[in-house]
Amino acid sequence: MKSLIRLAAVSFAALILGAGQQVLAGDPGISPTEVTLGMWTPLTGPTALLGTSERDAIEIAIDEVNAAGGVNGRKIKLIVYDDAGSPQEAMTSVRRLTDQDGVFALIAGSTSGSTLPVIPLVNKGKIPFVSSISSNRKLLDPFSHYIFRVYANEVAHADGIVEYALSKGIKKPAIIYNSNDYGVGGQEEVAALLGKENMPLVAKERYNQTDQDFSAQLIRIKESGADSMFLWAFAAEAGIIVRQARELGLTIPIYGGAGISTPLFTKAVGSLGKGIVAAYVVPDLPEFSSKDAVVHYRAALKKKYPGSLPPGRPNEYDLGGYAALKIFAAALSKAGSVPTRESLIAALETLKDFDVGVTFPVTYTSTKHEGTDQTSLLKVSDSGQWEMLSEGK
Amino acid sequence: MIGQIAVNSLALGSIYALTALGFVIIFRASDVVNFAQGEMMMLGAMVGLLLYRDVHLSYAVAFVLSIVLCMVGGALVERIAFRPLMNAPHFTILLSTVAIGQIIRSGVRILFGQEVSSFPGVWSAEPISFMGLRTTALNLGIVALTIMTLLVFILVFSWTRIGWAMKATAQNKRGAAIVGISVSRTNSQVWAMAGGLAAVAGILLAPLIIITPDMGVIGNKGFIAAILGGFTSLPGAVLGGFVLALAENLIGVYLSSAFKDVIVFVLLILVLLVRPAGLLGRQIVKRV
Amino acid sequence: MTLCPLLLGSDYLRFVAVLILINAIAATGVNLSMGYCGLVSVGHAGFLVIGAYVAAFFVNHISTSAVLAIAGGAVAAGAAGIVIGLPTLRLNPLYIAMVTFGFGQAANLVAVNWIEVTGGPNGLAVNPPTILGFEASNTTLYLATAALFLASSWVASCSGQSRLGRAFLAIKESEIAARSMGIAVERYKMIAFAISSIMVGIAGGLYALVSGYVNPDAFVFQVSVLLVTMCVAGGLGRLSGPIIGAAILTILPELLRPFAEYKELLSGIILLGFLVLMPRGLASLVGGWIDALIKQRPA
Numbered sequence: 009m010k011s012l013i014r015l016a017a018v019s020f021a022a023l024i025l026g027a028g029q030q031v032l033a034g035d036p037g038i039s040p041t042e043v044t045l046g047m048w049t050p051l052t053g054p055t056a057l058l059g060t061s062e063r064d065a066i067e068i069a070i071d072e073v074n075a076a077g078g079v080n081g082r083k084i085k086l087i088v089y090d091d092a093g094s095p096q097e098a099m100t101s102v103r104r105l106t107d108q109d110g111v112f113a114l115i116a117g118s119t120s121g122s123t124l125p126v127i128p129l130v131n132k133g134k135i136p137f138v139s140s141i142s143s144n145r146k147l148l149d150p151f152s153h154y155i156f157r158v159y160a161n162e163v164a165h166a167d168g169i170v171e172y173a174l175s176k177g178i179k180k181p182a183i184i185y186n187s188n189d190y191g192v193g194g195q196e197e198v199a200a201l202l203g204k205e206n207m208p209l210v211a212k213e214r215y216n217q218t219d220q221d222f223s224a225q226l227i228r229i230k231e232s233g234a235d236s237m238f239l240w241a242f243a244a245e246a247g248i249i250v251r252q253a254r255e256l257g258l259t260i261p262i263y264g265g266a267g268i269s270t271p272l273f274t275k276a277v278g279s280l281g282k283g284i285v286a287a288y289v290v291p292d293l294p295e296f297s298s299k300d301a302v303v304h305y306r307a308a309l310k311k312k313y314p315g316s317l318p319p320g321r322p323n324e325y326d327l328g329g330y331a332a333l334k335i336f337a338a339a340l341s342k343a344g345s346v347p348t349r350e351s352l353i354a355a356l357e358t359l360k361d362f363d364v365g366v367t368f369p370v371t372y373t374s375t376k377h378e379g380t381d382q383t384s385l386l387k388v389s390d391s392g393q394w395e396m397l398s399e400g401k
Numbered sequence: 402m403i404g405q406i407a408v409n410s411l412a413l414g415s416i417y418a419l420t421a422l423g424f425v426i427i428f429r430a431s432d433v434v435n436f437a438q439g440e441m442m443m444l445g446a447m448v449g450l451l452l453y454r455d456v457h458l459s460y461a462v463a464f465v466l467s468i469v470l471c472m473v474g475g476a477l478v479e480r481i482a483f484r485p486l487m488n489a490p491h492f493t494i495l496l497s498t499v500a501i502g503q504i505i506r507s508g509v510r511i512l513f514g515q516e517v518s519s520f521p522g523v524w525s526a527e528p529i530s531f532m533g534l535r536t537t538a539l540n541l542g543i544v545a546l547t548i549m550t551l552l553v554f555i556l557v558f559s560w561t562r563i564g565w566a567m568k569a570t571a572q573n574k575r576g577a578a579i580v581g582i583s584v585s586r587t588n589s590q591v592w593a594m595a596g597g598l599a600a601v602a603g604i605l606l607a608p609l610i611i612i613t614p615d616m617g618v619i620g621n622k623g624f625i626a627a628i629l630g631g632f633t634s635l636p637g638a639v640l641g642g643f644v645l646a647l648a649e650n651l652i653g654v655y656l657s658s659a660f661k662d663v664i665v666f667v668l669l670i671l672v673l674l675v676r677p678a679g680l681l682g683r684q685i686v687k688r689v
Numbered sequence: 690m691t692l693c694p695l696l697l698g699s700d701y702l703r704f705v706a707v708l709i710l711i712n713a714i715a716a717t718g719v720n721l722s723m724g725y726c727g728l729v730s731v732g733h734a735g736f737l738v739i740g741a742y743v744a745a746f747f748v749n750h751i752s753t754s755a756v757l758a759i760a761g762g763a764v765a766a767g768a769a770g771i772v773i774g775l776p777t778l779r780l781n782p783l784y785i786a787m788v789t790f791g792f793g794q795a796a797n798l799v800a801v802n803w804i805e806v807t808g809g810p811n812g813l814a815v816n817p818p819t820i821l822g823f824e825a826s827n828t829t830l831y832l833a834t835a836a837l838f839l840a841s842s843w844v845a846s847c848s849g850q851s852r853l854g855r856a857f858l859a860i861k862e863s864e865i866a867a868r869s870m871g872i873a874v875e876r877y878k879m880i881a882f883a884i885s886s887i888m889v890g891i892a893g894g895l896y897a898l899v900s901g902y903v904n905p906d907a908f909v910f911q912v913s914v915l916l917v918t919m920c921v922a923g924g925l926g927r928l929s930g931p932i933i934g935a936a937i938l939t940i941l942p943e944l945l946r947p948f949a950e951y952k953e954l955l956s957g958i959i960l961l962g963f964l965v966l967m968p969r970g971l972a973s974l975v976g977g978w979i980d981a982l983i984k985q986r987p988a
Binding site: 434451482485486489490492496499500501503504506507508510511597599621624625628632659660662663666667669670673677 | 723729744776780781783784787788790791792794795798799914916917918921922925950951953954957958960961962964965968969987
Binding site: 060224255318 | 402646650653659
């Protein structure tokens with residue numbers, strides 16, 4: 009009886025999942041008419057905005073490429089899985105994409121917590137991966153032959169904003185940061201950079217993602233006599249942090265990481281956010297930029313959402329996803345008449361100052377897969393909106 | 402500084418208290434721990450936001466309409482999920498509330514997108530000062546409304562027929578049926594009430610927190626606050642909420658802000674060992 | 690039977706099969722405490738955390754032996770189970786639920802915040818383990834997991850049928866009656882809880898070794914709920930219950946994966962449907978049919 013049920017359960021699994029195996033000669037995921045890309049990203053869960061933005065952008069870019077006849081006659085196909093921000097789901101998704109679905113390359117990726125664990129799979133599977141979400145430096149440290157990053161990583165973000173803050177004459181900085189990979193990474197970078205100036209942080213306060221109240225941390229920062237505060241958080245809790253800080257009478261200048269550089273932050277803080285400066289990963293604000301490529305993207309996005317754009321769109325993840333796909337397509341076109349994964353990687357490594365028009369130009373070499381280390385700065389204007397402060401560094 | 406910490410805990414305390422109240426009220430009225438409480442609050446807040454911001458109704462109308470819609474929603478949920486499960490084992494009912502929470506959350510996400518927004522408060526969020534302590538009119542207003550909600554429900558359970566019917570059904574379904582109470586109608590009322598209360602809580606708290614489909618995680622803290630206060634006591638739930646908030650902030654400031662959640666849990670467990678019925682609860686005595 | 694999946698073509702399918710076994714071990718543990726003995730626990734993910742991180746620590750710093758790592762994880766989890774259980778098991782079920790909930794949350798928070806040891810939110814890579822001195826390949830790990838799975842089912846079945854099992858059943862039905870019959874209620878509860886925490890700890894260790902990475906996001910509250918759901922949907926208190934539950938709830942997300950963000954909604958609806966249509970779990974339904982079939986045969 010026992011064994012019967014076990015047999016049934018396991019065979020059922022085998023049957024259902026065994027269907028749909030692809031067998032292709034050469035590298036998987038590529039045929040004379042089609043090339044398949046795989047994407048795993050949070051489409052649900054607290055970070056779903058990142059995933060849905062990137063997916064929309066990549067789909068728009070794919071439509072454009074396919075409408076022009078594809079890359080050397082090959083249309084791009086996309087398989088997307090939701091990892092709900094969970095590393096376990098990320099791992100099974102990636103395994104499925106590489107083993108079962110046989111994709112040619114991976115694109116976008118997920119938040120660092122769901123991307124770092126997958127690196128051994130990418131390396132073992134020898135599959136190229138163009139990443140446009142995770143900013144954690146450990147994605148490319150140790151170096152991986154297969155992984156490429158589209159925007160500047162957290163080290164560069166921290167560099168940009170710390171340099172600005174120093175130029176404003178801070179002497180006793182404090183930091184409040186999220187306990188997730190984004191926050192912890194940022195805090196380490198900021199501390200290291202300040203350490204070079206012999207300026208230790210007078211307060212380092214950490215909070216957890218689901219916290220709703222930050223009075224304890226803010227009171228401690230106030231008591232430490234800090235004259236400035238770095239804020240490494242996502243827009244949601246950053247809004248509450250700023251509001252509570254001002255409620256407590258903490259009026260010191262606030263310098264933020266790239267996590268708060270979305271319109272959702274300015275909506276959440278309103279006029280309380282005046283004067284806050286933050287790091288940003290693209291050269292211009294997606295919502296307002298008049299650069300051709302961005303205008304073009306906005307129009308395409310509006311066609312996807314004929315009613316009204318979802319809140320907080322377009323954002324930097326839209327631009328990053330669009331750029332990632334265009335970079336992939338450009339490299340694929342240079343990868344020979346029968347591209348292989350290695351020829352794709354070699355082609356990517358020839359890109360120099362390649363500019364899609366929505367993000368900073370990328371340059372790759374055989375030893376450097378960080379596309380760029382340029383960042384920009386944003387400031388909350390008097391009317392409570394983000395505006396560009398300086399473009400590119 | 403303790404004074405400021407205490408005042409700062411008011412807002413957080415109200416969040417926990419209103420959520421805890423929701424848990425305890427449903428429990429008293431139907432013997433079910435409703436793990437969808439957080440998601441129902443989120444739904445109320447979202448519906449309110451939609452009506453206020455997109456349909457451009459006035460705040461008051463949006464508030465009331467949201468409550469009505471959520472009450473209808475609650476009764477519907479009862480019809481679909483709980484009526485068939487009336488005689489199911491406890492764990493099954495518990496897990497079905499979890500499933501419902503998940504359905505509400507994913508439904509909202511798909512329909513409204515990954516919304517992160519803020520809701521305006523009824524009162525001003527400008528900081529005010531008195532006796533050297535800083536807070537806002539918004540915080541004080543929410544505390545006042547929390548206490549009012551508590552009083553309303555105490556009255557409902559003690560003085561109204563509906564309240565008595567609910568308590569009776571929760572304690573003993575068959576007995577209640579024997580004395581002429583319509584169990585299924587009472588259950589519908591309970592869940593409609595749950596929906597309405599969640600909407601009230603959600604909208605009241607919305608200015609303090611950010612509205613996203615994942616907002617429902619407050620339910621976890623509310624659950625703890627309810628247990629702290631003694632799961633069977635309404636005033637206990639509210640007290641538990643404020644005590645929990647105060648403890649978190651005190652520990653956060655004086656001990657460690659990173660580990661404050663862990664420390665608070667350990668303390669909670671110790672409290673329960675000393676007083677298993679929580680602060681204001683009564684020891685559940687089983688008669689043989 | 691359990692070895693069938695080794696014949697499956699892709700690494701991905703083998704991985705899913707291993708996950709099913711790991712989840713089955715964990716669910717069997719939870720079933721032992723909840724289904725056999727009536728002790729509600731919504732924090733068993735805490736034992737997964739302990740089992741996984743201790744095993745990772747062993748493999749990374751002490752010895753690459755897989756056996757040692759899993760044993761280490763199991764012992765640590767068991768110890769935690771005893772520490773938690775001793776003061777708590779005499780309380781009302783609602784409070785046991787709350788304490789276990791708190792434990793699960795606390796364990797996860799420690800994993801997130803104790804960055805020096807656990808790698809914090811980024812987690813830790815786990816070095817490849819060795820079995821008997823040879824580097825463990827996917828296949829050997831699978832075999833090891835299968836072996837442990839069979840062992841845990843055997844333990845569960847023994848517990849269910851022996852004097853231990855009868856004591857558990859008595860306690861679950863009515864503690865007061867059991868006590869009045871002379872059953873040392875506290876001792877048996879402790880045994881059930883300890884065994885269950887050890888099993889879940891083993892599952893945690895296996896997860897760490899098989900996936901090569903541990904990270905606090907894999908052990909959130911939803912995971913505890915998932916374990917309980919596996920037992921309830923499969924059939925609480927029955928031997929095959931958690932196994933069926935584990936199989937279904939591991940395969941379901943994979944089947945729904947192509948639906949992207951609708952996966953969350955669909956799995957919620959399917960789960961609700963399951964619970965409403967089969968309140969006592971699938972095993973009870975299947976068991977019922979089989980019983981009826983047997984009864985029909987002429988004596």
